[in-house]
Amino acid sequence: MRNRRLLVCWVCWVCWVCWVGPVARAVPPTNQEMEAALTCQCSCGLTVHSCNHLQCSFAIPAKEQIAEQLEQGASREAILASFVTRYGEKVLSAPTAAGFNLAAWITPFLVILIGAVGIGLIARRWTKNRSSVQAASSPTTSVPTDPYQERLKKELETFES
Amino acid sequence: MTHLGTLALYLASVLAVYAIVTSLWGVRTRRTAWIASGTQAAYAVGGCVVVASIVLLHALLTRDFNVEYVASYSSSTLPLHYTVAAFWGGQKGSLLFWTLIHCFFTAIVLFQNRTRNQELMPYVTATLMTIALFFLGLLCFITPPFERLSFIPDEGSDLNPLLQNYWMTIHPPALYLGFISASVPFAFALAALATGKLGDVWIRTTRRWALTSWFFLSLGNLLGGRWAYEVLGWGGYWAWDPVENAAIMPWFTATAYLHSVMIQEKKDMLKVWNMTLVILTFVLTIFGTFLTRSGVISSVHSFTQSGLGPYFLTFLAFILVVSIGLLLYRLPDLKSENEFDSLLSREAAFLFNNLILVGLAFATFWGTIFPILSEWVRGVKITVGPPFFNQVNGPLGVMLLFLTGVGPIIAWRRASWSSLRRQFTIPLVVGLALGSLLFVLGYRNYYAVVIFSLAGFVLAGILAEFSRGTRARQVMLHESPPQALGRLVGKNPRRYGGYIVHVGVVLIFFGVAGALFTIEKQITVSTEQSFEVGRYTLLYTGITERDDAHIAAQVATVRVLVDGQQIDTMHPEKRFYKKQNQPTTEVDIRPTLVEDLYLVLGSYDEPSGLATFQVFINPLVSWIWIGGLILILGTCVIMAPNPAERQALALARASADIRGQAVAE
Numbered sequence: 129m130r131n132r133r134l135l136v137c138w139v140c141w142v143c144w145v146c147w148v149g150p151v152a153r154a155v156p157p158t159n160q161e162m163e164a165a166l167t168c169q170c171s172c173g174l175t176v177h178s179c180n181h182l183q184c185s186f187a188i189p190a191k192e193q194i195a196e197q198l199e200q201g202a203s204r205e206a207i208l209a210s211f212v213t214r215y216g217e218k219v220l221s222a223p224t225a226a227g228f229n230l231a232a233w234i235t236p237f238l239v240i241l242i243g244a245v246g247i248g249l250i251a252r253r254w255t256k257n258r259s260s261v262q263a264a265s266s267p268t269t270s271v272p273t274d275p276y277q278e279r280l281k282k283e284l285e286t287f288e289s
Numbered sequence: 290m291t292h293l294g295t296l297a298l299y300l301a302s303v304l305a306v307y308a309i310v311t312s313l314w315g316v317r318t319r320r321t322a323w324i325a326s327g328t329q330a331a332y333a334v335g336g337c338v339v340v341a342s343i344v345l346l347h348a349l350l351t352r353d354f355n356v357e358y359v360a361s362y363s364s365s366t367l368p369l370h371y372t373v374a375a376f377w378g379g380q381k382g383s384l385l386f387w388t389l390i391h392c393f394f395t396a397i398v399l400f401q402n403r404t405r406n407q408e409l410m411p412y413v414t415a416t417l418m419t420i421a422l423f424f425l426g427l428l429c430f431i432t433p434p435f436e437r438l439s440f441i442p443d444e445g446s447d448l449n450p451l452l453q454n455y456w457m458t459i460h461p462p463a464l465y466l467g468f469i470s471a472s473v474p475f476a477f478a479l480a481a482l483a484t485g486k487l488g489d490v491w492i493r494t495t496r497r498w499a500l501t502s503w504f505f506l507s508l509g510n511l512l513g514g515r516w517a518y519e520v521l522g523w524g525g526y527w528a529w530d531p532v533e534n535a536a537i538m539p540w541f542t543a544t545a546y547l548h549s550v551m552i553q554e555k556k557d558m559l560k561v562w563n564m565t566l567v568i569l570t571f572v573l574t575i576f577g578t579f580l581t582r583s584g585v586i587s588s589v590h591s592f593t594q595s596g597l598g599p600y601f602l603t604f605l606a607f608i609l610v611v612s613i614g615l616l617l618y619r620l621p622d623l624k625s626e627n628e629f630d631s632l633l634s635r636e637a638a639f640l641f642n643n644l645i646l647v648g649l650a651f652a653t654f655w656g657t658i659f660p661i662l663s664e665w666v667r668g669v670k671i672t673v674g675p676p677f678f679n680q681v682n683g684p685l686g687v688m689l690l691f692l693t694g695v696g697p698i699i700a701w702r703r704a705s706w707s708s709l710r711r712q713f714t715i716p717l718v719v720g721l722a723l724g725s726l727l728f729v730l731g732y733r734n735y736y737a738v739v740i741f742s743l744a745g746f747v748l749a750g751i752l753a754e755f756s757r758g759t760r761a762r763q764v765m766l767h768e769s770p771p772q773a774l775g776r777l778v779g780k781n782p783r784r785y786g787g788y789i790v791h792v793g794v795v796l797i798f799f800g801v802a803g804a805l806f807t808i809e810k811q812i813t814v815s816t817e818q819s820f821e822v823g824r825y826t827l828l829y830t831g832i833t834e835r836d837d838a839h840i841a842a843q844v845a846t847v848r849v850l851v852d853g854q855q856i857d858t859m860h861p862e863k864r865f866y867k868k869q870n871q872p873t874t875e876v877d878i879r880p881t882l883v884e885d886l887y888l889v890l891g892s893y894d895e896p897s898g899l900a901t902f903q904v905f906i907n908p909l910v911s912w913i914w915i916g917g918l919i920l921i922l923g924t925c926v927i928m929a930p931n932p933a934e935r936q937a938l939a940l941a942r943a944s945a946d947i948r949g950q951a952v953a954e
Contacts, residue, residue: 167672173530175674180523180874183892221674223659228667232659236652236681243644251637254558254629 157204162194163187165204166211167221175221291356291435294344298428298435301337304330305422312411312418324411328399331414334421335392342389345382345434349375354445357436358382364447364868366839374458375448380582380597381434383461387578388424390462390469395421398473398498406494412480420472423604431600447868456516464509464536468574470502471539475571478564482615487560487622492550495567497928502570503547504924506540511917522874522889524809524905526913529678534657535577541650542570545643548696552636555701560623561616562643568612573650575605580657631703638696645689652681687739690798693791694720694747697754715753720746740802747795751788758785782929789923796916803884803909811891813901819850823906825886826850827859832893832900841865842875845890845900849879861890861902884908 163177169186172179176194179187190211197207211219223229308330315323345358349372354360362379363372377386395417402410428434451457474495481491513536514526527533546566552559583598616623629636656673663671698712724742732738755774762773778785810822819828828848835842842864849857862875879886887905894900 164676167674174523174528175676178523178525178528178675180521180889216670218670218672221672222677222680223663223671223673228663229671232656232673232677233681236648236655239651240644240648240685243648244641247640247644248632251629251632251640255631 157198157207159191159195159198162198162204162207163191165208165221166190166194166219169215169219290344290347291353291437294341294348294435295429295433297337297340297344298425298433301334301341302422302425302429304334304337305418305425308334308418309415309422312415316411324414327411327414327418328403331395331399331418334418334425335396338385338389338392338421338425341428341434342376342385345385346373346376348435349373352445354443355437355441357438358434360438360442360445362446362448364445364839366837366868367445367448367453368839370455370458371448371453374452374461377461377465378448378452378457381428381432381436383465384424384428384432385434386462387465387469388421388428390465391417391421391424391472394470394473398476402494406490408484408486409477409480409491409494412483413476416476416479417472420476423600427597427600431597444868447866450864450866450869450871450873451520453866454516454520456512456519460509460512460516463505463512467502467505467507467509468539468577470498470505471543471571471574473498474502474567478567479612479615482564482612482619485619485622487619489554489557492553492563496550499543499546499550499567500924500928503540503543504921504928506536506543507917507920507924510536510540511914511920515914518910519876519878520873522876522903524807524887524889524903524907525804526910529653529656529675531657532577532581534653534678535573535580538577538650538653539570539573541646541653542566542573545646545650546570548639548646549643552639556628556636557625558628558636560625561620564616564623566643566647568608568616569650572605572608572612573654575601575608576654579605633699633704633709635696635699635701635704638692638699642689642692642696645685645692649682649685649689652685653678656681683736686798687736687743690740690743690747690795693794694743694750697788697791698750712750712753716746716750719749734805737802737805740798744795744799744802747791751791754788755785778926779929781933782926782931786923786926786929789926790920791923793916793918793920793923796912796919798916800909800911800913800916803907803912806908808906809904811901811903813899815900816898822904823884824851825906826853827888827902827904829900829902832898839867841867843890843893845893845902847877847888847902849886859886859888861888863890863893880911882911885910 160177164175166176168174168176168179168184168190170179170181170184172181172184174180176187176190181187193210194207197210202210208220217224223232225233308327310327311323311330312327315321315325315327347353348356348359349363350369352359352363352365358379358381359375362375362382367375375382377383395414398413398417399410402413406413477491477495477498481487510533513533517528518526543566546563549559549566550563553563579598579601583601631637656677659673660671663669694716698716700708700712704712720742723745724738727738727741755777758777759770759773762768762777763770766773768776808823810820812820814820814829816829816831819826821827826849828850830846830848833844833846835844842862844860844862847859847861848855849859857879859877859879861877864873864875865871866873874889874891877888879888885905885907887907889903889905891901891903
């Protein structure tokens, strides 16, 4: 029981470390973050921030517009909305977390979660298989343990670890 | 000469059909002569494809611009090595190149198994020849590489300048080798399903092929990253481009397979799962090829729009139907006596590692196809770019790194709390100490601290494993430390080679985490003007021009100073490829183990003498390439001849034979 509790605590900690921690930090957007949130429309296939055309007719004005809006204190959402109004949703470098697009974000984690539950259930069934096989092969539990077997088990454990 | 190439491809198609039919007919009628004839035909297919490839290479090297492919992808001024690379630089040539490698691998497999696996081989031949037939069909009827123009152009259009880089001469072949070698385990898996020989033999026979495929996929992806880093000039090496995604997806599933297959070998478990992973890896290689060639996505790597999409989709559907059909048919025979001792065991760690790896493959697949889904469902075009993949795959990658550390040191079967304490204390202390040290030093980037701590945890665990094994040999066999270490690895190359691969993977993570501290600056300066970036002072001293028949280039000279002392001179270029009428940037990189100074000449205004530079300071990037080299070394160790493995294979074959005889009696 104690082991199981420890395992649950550990799983929660790992989840927090991996997902909740980074999301929980609320920091104001930087130019770089905003530029990375937009896809360049010059067909380079990169974000506005990474566009490798230094004279790019899209990335350069877009960077200026972002800097201007940030200076005026515009929020991340407002800046992105201004670009979406002008160029459509394809200008965003990641899907919005709303409506059908929510499926893009949720599905991978949902699949992994289902997989994890599946693994848990299967492992439990297989563990039961083993217990029943062991129970069937040892008719009585009162038989004293063979000291050699005990030693072998210990050594095997040390060897395998 | 090109008629010979066309004829060779048609003949190869006919022979491939013959090989498929005779192999299967031979099994049905139990006549070995037919099976042998099918094998010979498969060799002959390879011969024909070699002839066709030589013809195309000859056309490229002799600049036969009447051949449409040669005129489209080469020019009279294209250097020799890029002229050879033009073989796989275009759609048609790359399909022929694919077929050539496939036939080469087929020949090796047939030769290796000329006296072995006699029951499996007819099906292996039929499967490999079916794959070859698909590509030959495309080459004969859809994208003929020897098509001639109605006129002879004076000059060719040249190879895309982005492809005129030395990494490009080895990156595509490496990736193709990885993609195509995945067809061998797939063929054996189908053969095992078809024959019902579902024991260890096919797994052990194809272990090296699976490893070869994984090795070349790793190499191909790393070389692709290096190419992007040097050529694309945006300071990075991985942009989660759809074609990059297509290359990494089979790598994820192949990695999962290489781990889960160990459980099958040790405990005879996960047979269905391993079969699924082999099929999935092959399907993903074909899916990747479909993505690159169908035109459904736009990418810097993809070939021009073509009508190949429906053919690839049909082939993909055919593979899935046959594979899933056979898998379902054999499902009752694949059930094993699954026994599991505990969730605190190496088996469980491998299961979770598989979950994360397949999860990564799925997340990448999902993100890649989501724009298409969005267009179908909502009629709205959207982009799924790096921010999505970084947010979804990033945490999964961190979990994978953690499991990379757990897997090698946790016990098989059941880890007791005492053994966990014994095995994990040092790695945990090292990991936590590293994390705390970084925190105390002022590093507040959450991901970086976690990744560096985990890197320390994994490396400490692996080093402890090497140290324990070496010390044990020293004590028991009185060997010197180097001798003990060498023999430790030599006695169990698979285990310790795997650890070396893990070290490589950790270093790659370490290098990738460096991207979180990138510094960049864009600046316009005049001659003899200097500017500061990070700890560097860069002094721009002027531009020189270079001009030849192929390229016109403006080469900037920038002196690099640290604390007033000149440490280097860099020469970023702006190139203009005359035939393609296309300007490109040629970055200059000053790599060190701590950071790369990455300099791009964006533009140069001749009248004013003003030059615009983009400068990146990319920390730890070199560790990605060093990690790649260690990964190669580790794979070589794993693949080293291993008597124990040969013995295991012989044992598996013998027990399969005994089982077969028992069933016959």
